[in-house]
Amino acid sequence: MSVFDGRVLGAPLRKRYDVAVIGGGITGVQVARHAAGRGLRTILIERDDYGSGTSAATTKAIHGGLRYLEQYDFGVVAESVSERHYLGLAAPHLVQPRSFLLTAYDWSTPPAPVLGAGVALYEAMALRRNVGVPRDIRSPRFRWIGRKKLLGQVPWLDPEGLVGAWRHDDTLNIHPERLLLAILNSFVADGGTAVNHAEVTGLLGRPGERIRGVQVRDTLSGSVENVEATVTVNAAGPWVADVLGDLAEDAGVRVKQAKGVHLFTRDLGNRDAVYVRGRNGRHIVVNPWQGRTLVGPTDTPVDGDADSVDTTVEDITLLRETLDSVSARPLVREDVLDTIVGVRPLIDDGSDTYTSSRRFDVRDHALNGLSGLFTVSGGKWTTGRKMGEKVIDTVIEASHRHLPPTRAFDSRRLSLSTSFGDYDTVRAAFEAAAARRPEAGLPRDTRVHLARLYGTDHEKVLALVAADRTLAARLGESADIAAQAVYAVTAEAARTLADVLDRRLTVGTLGLVDARVASRVARLIAPLLGWSADRRQAEVDAYLGAQSARVGVIDEAFS
Incomplete structure (x- = not known):
């Protein structure tokens, strides 16, 4: 799978894994994190970009689900308030x-x-x-x-x-995109491997056989590779049935x-x-x-x-x-x-979407003649940690004869790998961060902005500025700077303009991006990605075109 090497996060690609997880939203990332935490060789495969689907479209809240009390869904509420607390302990710079x-x-x-x-x-x-x-x-x-x-x-x-x-x-949830990447960083810090812009186009195996992995198409180059795995976990959110293809009906998956x-x-x-x-x-x-x-x-x-x-x-x-x-x-x-x-x-419990439970379900497809394959459905951002834990517990219990021995892993009070550690206040953590790498010459507000987004990895962004002062320039009216765009491509596997603007920086999450900012970021990342002038302009045009389409709908709604 050398075609993916330029955007592989974490451990180098292997020929075979213990667990392959499909889907890079909060569900897939937490499942992968807990698989790696248990000591299993794990790969996470995302069709587009991490958090580019449901996980980015939030109210910016990690909540216990107060309105579910009205539906007498006490179990979901009790679990949610506990998980809300654990997320706050894991990343207090991003969850407040x-x-x-x-x-x-x-x-x-x-x-x-x-x-x-x-x-x-x-x-x-x-x-x-x-x-x-x-x-x-x-x-x-x-x-x-x-x-x-x-x-x-x-x-x-x-x-x-x-x-x-x-x-x-x-x-x-101050920046959901950055929180998801922080959890992803914890996964790769535990030995996991992640690759984006890689679409699962088929399962390796047929009904009556053990599923032995997935077929993957590089959506940027078109190349197709096989990824072998003892266990495959389908955590593709709204796309779980698409992953299963013709097998979805036989597998009993309804979302x-x-x-x-x-x-x-x-x-x-x-x-x-x-x-x-x-x-x-x-x-x-x-x-x-x-x-x-x-x-x-x-x-x-x-x-x-x-x-x-x-x-x-x-x-x-x-x-x-x-x-x-x-x-x-x-x-x-x-x-x-x-x-x-x-x-x-x-x-799909028969109720309407407004009153449907936010519980989750993990299905072992051995019952459908597809052993080694599991599908996760339901759930929400707040309970993603617990969901990942329960899914991997289920997988290990069902597949222990095929998997290597595992270790204990309790993530409830575990800080994320880039969190600042034991500070009495978040302000104290930011004050300490603001004193790092003085040679970067950045103002305090920019330093705090970077510390909030990247945690301890903000020093890597500061190092880029220290090496090239032009990268200290602000991007439009946002607090983002040019170095973040470079870091997004060189260290965070961003491969499109939208990856950078919408999910690595904050500028794309603050409303419409000015055409001048979009063009400037494209010019920054084009040489790093080997884009031609035509490709660079096509990325800008596609991004701005999507914005224009949304504006058109808003205009029509108020006309």
Whole structure:
């Protein structure tokens, strides 16, 4: 598989693995991490780029799922609040508390007292949420916020019928793309191998035989290689049935797809996240983030190819209708900067996508005559760690006769490989980071920005600046600098302009990217990737074209 060598992360490619994991979203990355943690030789194969699908289309929240209490899904909530805590311990520079205001109107169902009882139960489930957490990011107790004070904090709320809000703390996933890469780094630090832009096009083996790996096509060169593995775990999210191909029906894999769309708006003025139910019965979160606001998500069923799912006028209309029903003024076109869309894989339990459980399921296909093959469906960002742990426990129990001996691996209180370690406060960690590599000559705010994104690896970015001062230049109005684009290609396996802008830097997550910034980044990475002038321009045109298409839908929705 030498065709992949330029973008292989971690251990060099082998001819054979103990475990091959398909899918580089949060599910696949956590499954791979726990396989490597148990001492198994593991490869992670991602068709596009790490986190480029569902895992990037979030509300920027790691949450316990308060609304699932309303559905009596206590197991999911209890597990979620525990996993929220473990993620905060693993990466406190990327996972921090965020206050949520659970609003109540006189027409709300359930009414304010019942909401309060639910919040109290929710907080009781997270009784130990501050244990081991740095002092400056600990969560306060929940409390009631009266109508007058609430309107001062959330100026856009409709005052008519407003009673107040219950304030409680969940957690902000500050940069989901970077958090996923941090978890991926922990996987490769434990001896794992990861390769992106590599599509699984078939399974090695037929029904009645043991599956012995996968056939992989390099999506950049078109080359096809076989990857042999004792166990194959299909963790491709909405694409799990596509991976199985003609075997999906026989394997009994059914995944219900739910489209989640967010509006990305200017700063609407609230400093805390607002969790509100509109008059149409829909819940949305209005979450301030990086000087902007995320409004969403929708949670609507979709059929067919997950790759073809885009934001539609109907999606935008649904979000506007929900928000406007509790807002003092309607959302206008000038408010909306961009949209975000993702497809969530849900277990097909017969319910609609809005009320479907966020539990997960791991299926051993030995029951279908496909031994050595497992498929994971369902789940969510917050419970990804537990999901990875349980999946690998299941795999080892079912396949122990075929796998080498394994070791114990407890990731619950384990810091990620690039986290800063034992600091009393996150601020102290950043202060220490800001003093590193003074010869780079960068201002403190840039250094803190890099420390937050890369953890201890930020020093590698500083080294690039120290060697070439031109790489200290800012990219547009973002806090990103040119060195990050170089690092994305040389150290983080980015291979397209979108990989760099949207999932290695932050500039592509802050709304529409200016054409000048897109062109500048393309010029930085083109020589590193061997792009011709035509290829470089094609990358820019494709990126800007996708942006224009989203703008067109927004314009139509407000016309």
